[in-house]
Amino acid sequence: METFFLIVIVLLIFLVIFQISKASEYVSILKGEEKAMKQSNKINGFLMIAFLILGLVGVWYCNKLYYPGNLFSWGAASKEGLVIDKLMWTAIYITGSVFFVTQILLFGFAYKYQYSDKRKALYYAHNNTLEFIWTSVPAITLTILIIIGLKYWFKFTGDAPKDAQLIEITGHQFAWEMRYPGKDGVLGRKNFKLTDAAMGNPLGIDWKDAASRDDVHVPTTMYVIVNKPVKLVIHSQDVIHDVGLPAFRMKMDAVPGMPTTMFFTPIYTTKEMKEKTGNPDFEYEIVCDQLCGKGHFSMKGIVKVVSELEYKAWFRNQKPAFKKAQEAALSAMNEAEPPVEAEVTNELALEK
Amino acid sequence: MTNEEALQQHSQVTQGAAIAVHADHHHKQSFITKYIFSTDHKMISRQFLVTGIIWAVIGGFFSVVFRMQLGFPDQTFPWLETIFGKWAEGGRISQDLYYTLVTMHGTILVFFVLTAGLSGTFSNFLIPLQIGARDMAAPFVNMLSYWFFFAASIVMFSSLFVSTGGSSVGWTFYPPLSALGEAAEGAKAGMDLWLISIFLFIVSQLLGGLNYVATIINMRTKGMFMTRLPLTIWSFMFTAILGILTFPVLLSAVVLLMFDRHLGTSFFLSDIVINGKILPNEGGSPVLFQHLFWFLGHPEVYIVALPAMGITSEVVSTNSRKPIFGYMAMVGSFFAITTLSMIVWAHHMFVSGMNPFLGSVFTLFTLLIAVPSAIKVFNWLTTMWRGNIIFTPAMLFSIGFVSLFISGGLTGIWLGNATIDIHIHDTYFNIAHFHLVMGVASMFGMFSGIYHWFPKMFGRFMNKTLGYIHFWITIICAYLIFWPMHYQGIAGMPRRYFDYSNWESFKMFEGLNTFISIAAIVAFIAQFLFIFNFFYSIYKGRKVTEENKNPWKSTTLEWSTPALPGHGNWPGEIPEVHRWPYDYSKGDRDFIPQTEPIGADEGEH
Numbered sequence: 001m002e003t004f005f006l007i008v009i010v011l012l013i014f015l016v017i018f019q020i021s022k023a024s025e026y027v028s029i030l031k032g033e034e035k036a037m038k039q040s041n042k043i044n045g046f047l048m049i050a051f052l053i054l055g056l057v058g059v060w061y062c063n064k065l066y067y068p069g070n071l072f073s074w075g076a077a078s079k080e081g082l083v084i085d086k087l088m089w090t091a092i093y094i095t096g097s098v099f100f101v102t103q104i105l106l107f108g109f110a111y112k113y114q115y116s117d118k119r120k121a122l123y124y125a126h127n128n129t130l131e132f133i134w135t136s137v138p139a140i141t142l143t144i145l146i147i148i149g150l151k152y153w154f155k156f157t158g159d160a161p162k163d164a165q166l167i168e169i170t171g172h173q174f175a176w177e178m179r180y181p182g183k184d185g186v187l188g189r190k191n192f193k194l195t196d197a198a199m200g201n202p203l204g205i206d207w208k209d210a211a212s213r214d215d216v217h218v219p220t221t222m223y224v225i226v227n228k229p230v231k232l233v234i235h236s237q238d239v240i241h242d243v244g245l246p247a248f249r250m251k252m253d254a255v256p257g258m259p260t261t262m263f264f265t266p267i268y269t270t271k272e273m274k275e276k277t278g279n280p281d282f283e284y285e286i287v288c289d290q291l292c293g294k295g296h297f298s299m300k301g302i303v304k305v306v307s308e309l310e311y312k313a314w315f316r317n318q319k320p321a322f323k324k325a326q327e328a329a330l331s332a333m334n335e336a337e338p339p340v341e342a343e344v345t346n347e348l349a350l351e352k
Numbered sequence: 353m354t355n356e357e358a359l360q361q362h363s364q365v366t367q368g369a370a371i372a373v374h375a376d377h378h379h380k381q382s383f384i385t386k387y388i389f390s391t392d393h394k395m396i397s398r399q400f401l402v403t404g405i406i407w408a409v410i411g412g413f414f415s416v417v418f419r420m421q422l423g424f425p426d427q428t429f430p431w432l433e434t435i436f437g438k439w440a441e442g443g444r445i446s447q448d449l450y451y452t453l454v455t456m457h458g459t460i461l462v463f464f465v466l467t468a469g470l471s472g473t474f475s476n477f478l479i480p481l482q483i484g485a486r487d488m489a490a491p492f493v494n495m496l497s498y499w500f501f502f503a504a505s506i507v508m509f510s511s512l513f514v515s516t517g518g519s520s521v522g523w524t525f526y527p528p529l530s531a532l533g534e535a536a537e538g539a540k541a542g543m544d545l546w547l548i549s550i551f552l553f554i555v556s557q558l559l560g561g562l563n564y565v566a567t568i569i570n571m572r573t574k575g576m577f578m579t580r581l582p583l584t585i586w587s588f589m590f591t592a593i594l595g596i597l598t599f600p601v602l603l604s605a606v607v608l609l610m611f612d613r614h615l616g617t618s619f620f621l622s623d624i625v626i627n628g629k630i631l632p633n634e635g636g637s638p639v640l641f642q643h644l645f646w647f648l649g650h651p652e653v654y655i656v657a658l659p660a661m662g663i664t665s666e667v668v669s670t671n672s673r674k675p676i677f678g679y680m681a682m683v684g685s686f687f688a689i690t691t692l693s694m695i696v697w698a699h700h701m702f703v704s705g706m707n708p709f710l711g712s713v714f715t716l717f718t719l720l721i722a723v724p725s726a727i728k729v730f731n732w733l734t735t736m737w738r739g740n741i742i743f744t745p746a747m748l749f750s751i752g753f754v755s756l757f758i759s760g761g762l763t764g765i766w767l768g769n770a771t772i773d774i775h776i777h778d779t780y781f782n783i784a785h786f787h788l789v790m791g792v793a794s795m796f797g798m799f800s801g802i803y804h805w806f807p808k809m810f811g812r813f814m815n816k817t818l819g820y821i822h823f824w825i826t827i828i829c830a831y832l833i834f835w836p837m838h839y840q841g842i843a844g845m846p847r848r849y850f851d852y853s854n855w856e857s858f859k860m861f862e863g864l865n866t867f868i869s870i871a872a873i874v875a876f877i878a879q880f881l882f883i884f885n886f887f888y889s890i891y892k893g894r895k896v897t898e899e900n901k902n903p904w905k906s907t908t909l910e911w912s913t914p915a916l917p918g919h920g921n922w923p924g925e926i927p928e929v930h931r932w933p934y935d936y937s938k939g940d941r942d943f944i945p946q947t948e949p950i951g952a953d954e955g956e957h
Contacts, residue, residue: 003431010877017881021817025894028816037742040816044743047824048751055831066839069860084775088842091772095762102729102758109736110751113672114743121673121937122738125957130734131681131727138726142719142765149769150712156771157708173535173626192623193630204625238626239529240638242703242778246844246857249775253704255638256528257622260705285857289703289778289846291522293529293536294447297849 038115045114052107071246074277077284077305079265081249083152090148094141160231160263167222168233170203171241171254174295176286177203180216182320187233188212195237200321200328207322217321221302222286225311229265242289245303247273251289266305273305391491392919396498397476398809401802403505404469405883411460414453416876421445423869425851439517448537450850451520455538456512458523459546461791463553464508466656468501470798474659475564475588477805481910482582484573484927486920489566493559500556504549511545519546522848524649527620527641531612534626544613547606554599554606561592561599573909575929580946582908582933583676586683587662590690594651594658597694602648605641612636639704646697653790654693658686660797661728664750667800668732670906671747672739673942675934675957678731685724692721702770703777711770718768725761729754740937744904745819746804752827753796760789763838781841784834792830799823799882807903811916812893818885822878829875833868840864907945908933932957
């Protein structure tokens with residue numbers, strides 16, 4: 001019923017507008033086109049300046065509503081992000097001032113130079129000095145922006161710091177998986193053809209590589225240490241995903257068949273951020289930033305930034321993925337052929 | 353063969369003045385040869401326009417539906433089930449449908465409305481009329497161009513009706529998502545039809561583009577030097593050149609993707625485990641596809657924007673009663689944009705995993721392309737400065753175009769900077785940017801063109817008051833929709849999400865999402881003011897008379913034809929051109945048509 005009334009109201013409004021418009025056309029013929037043009041010109045000229053002023057008020061009001069509490073307004077939560085924030089502020093100042101100047105000129109000119117009998121338009125076809133100014137000034141400004149931008153671009157996309165903690169993150173429809181190297185600090189080899197979730201190897205880890213035996217697999221949540229760089233090695237199992245870390249200002253695609261990397265240094269623990277934002281539910285969220293299918297919007301991960309002590313306590317409780325795979329293989333065997341000795345299972349799991 | 357007949361008639365007509373009288377009394381034309389399989393560039397242009405408008409309504413409607421999901425995620429709308437059936441059970445659109453709508457909105461608006469509807473309409477209509485030719489260089493090929501577009505439209509439309517739904521992988525159709533039916537419902541049969549449709553569309557664009565360039569180079573009337581071309585024509589020429597050089601690359605991507613889908617090749621596939629199934633493909637590169645796609649994908653935004661810039665230049669100059677400022681700089685910046693736009697494509701791929709060194713090269717070129725864009729804006733502003741501005745609906749939309757182009761263009765400086773892009777890539781910031789700069793802005797260019805050339809197209813006037821109301825509602829809504837999205841963007845809110853309620857980081861935007869959706873619905877409804885005005889005026893609008901056949905007091909050639917020109921455009925000889933097209937307010941004259949010889953005491957501009 002509500003929809004019906006809405007439609008009727010819209011149609012009525014339309015009808016009124018059409019009638020007015022038609023009437024105004026007849027009036028303009030009666031009055032003479034010249035006069036009607038002048039009248040509508042006046043109205044539109046006024047609307048131009050009104051739009052400019054209301055628009056500027058709107059810009060201010062929108063900022064008032066949506067800047068405080070915005071994730072950007074908290075400042076970046078990573079060392080690298082702080083630099084990106086600084087670059088963004090530079091961009092805001094430069095493009096912002098150009099925005100205000102040009103929009104004011106545009107609508108201001110439209111208002112000021114609206115048609116008048118008394119004025120004659122100036123025949124002004126070119127001026128090389130002016131052209132030179134507005135070619136060279138933007139070119140120089142942009143060059144400066146490019147130089148600053150690229151300096152950091154090479155830094156952020158270059159090698160991660162030597163002391164960085166290595167974590168592998170793998171995306172699949174529609175979840176994230178983390179893998180930590182064990183004490184050896186090396187991630188074991190992977191081969192997608194070994195993937196077998198039923199046998200406890202959803203990531204396709206090659207157990208033949210000794211380095212893989214102490215790797216730890218944790219779904220969804222990533223634990224990292226505050227103030228210590230993190231190096232992510234990013235994989236995808238099916239389609240392209242993207243590890244997006246808005247609070248750290250970082251992002252990198254997960255591409256099947258082509259591991260990518262990214263590093264960042266968190267500077268606030270999750271707990272500190274909860275206080276800083278005044279939001280007890282605050283979490284560092286991992287968003288998927290590349291359309292990956294119908295569950296794209298639900299592909300959420302969490303980064304827990306903790307102190308080194310907390311991290312060690314947490315890591316001690318993790319079971320290596322290899323152990324889990326053994327158990328899975330064992331129970332699979334038990335289902336198939338109940339009495340099987342543990343050693344055999346072990347070997348089978350190794351071959352897998 | 354009616355087509356051959358038409359072709360023959362055309363060739364006779366173009367043979368020259370001696371038999372030009374011929375154009376006056378046509379061979380008897382049946383309904384089919386006049387309105388359907390017509391080789392008259394003006395009819396083909398009208399076909400492009402009407403088809404484009406129909407697509408715009410469909411594409412716009414899709415955006416309304418997915419905005420309803422975003423704005424009112426908890427509400428149900430039973431009428432949606434009436435339309436979409438099983439895809440919107442209980443009045444809530446499904447995730448699959450949501451992604452189909454998003455994909456189709458992008459595809460339809462970018463390709464079918466802003467490429468075919470804008471450049472197809474105005475290139476066809478204005479090129480022969482403004483350069484002084486009787487028709488295109490190859491009218492039959494021109495007709496084919498429309499009919500390939502029509503075929504593409506039919507295939508695209510029918511793809512919405514297959515049981516697994518239309519394509520839902522985004523208009524950028526990145527594999528492996530678009531290559532594997534297992535990855536999404538919308539990557540099954542709907543995707544095949546989508547690819548076939550794009551294939552046909554590319555054929556249409558190539559046929560059209562070759563024709564536009566050939567016509568502009570070869571068929572200008574006497575005295576119409578390249579430096580005397582209206583800027584519209586320059587923009588259409590560069591648009592066509594861009595299309596010819598880049599669409600074939602997209603074609604290759606489409607064909608290779610088809611091979612990957614059906615012939616077991618591995619161009620874009622490697623190391624994939626999907627739904628527990630291990631695929632045999634090894635060695636392919638999804639990033640390769642992105643290079644192929646964006647090699648067209650980026651120039652595509654200029655294919656969309658250049659004609660709007662051309663139209664704006666023409667309309668701003670005419671209605672400011674002033675010559676366009678810096679004609680050669682305008683042509684030069686068209687050239688610069690065309691060249692640079694072909695070497696900036698990978699700025700869409702800064703975080704795709706490609707070599708970071710490439711990223712630096714593409715940052716450089718991307719920020720450089722801002723220079724010719726800035727030149728254009730300052731030139732439009734100077735054209736208005738000390739003018740005597742008449743606010744026709746076309747002029748309003750052109751001013752709107754400049755405003756939106758500034759707003760959206762400036763944020764391009766953020767996104768083009770690779771380091772900043774790391775944070776705002778694929779967020780709402782990006783949506784705000786490209787909708788303002790090439791989406792809404794180009795729509796404004798298209799509206800401006802329609803309001804301006806409607807009298808020439810249909811021999812009648814559109815209602816001005818409706819035009820004014822249409823403009824003010826549309827520009828206000830455009831800013832209400834896309835301005836606040838910048839705030840969502842800097843917060844890192846990702847695009848193409850079905851629902852944000854589960855995300856702590858973006859909860860503060862719940863109210864804003866509703867607000868944007870309402871603004872989008874109002875904007876959509878307001879477009880019916882235009883659509884009604886358009887179709888009503890075709891039949892019932894005030895007639896253009898011979899005395900009033902140059903209503904905007906324009907200098908260009910198209911206004912020297914009869915009020916409603918027939919096939920062949922000029923009944924007698926094609927007029928000769930003696931001056932550039934921007935002699936407004938020169939000396940004590942309000943305007944001097946291009947056909948008037950330069951006086952003894954008068955210098956060229």
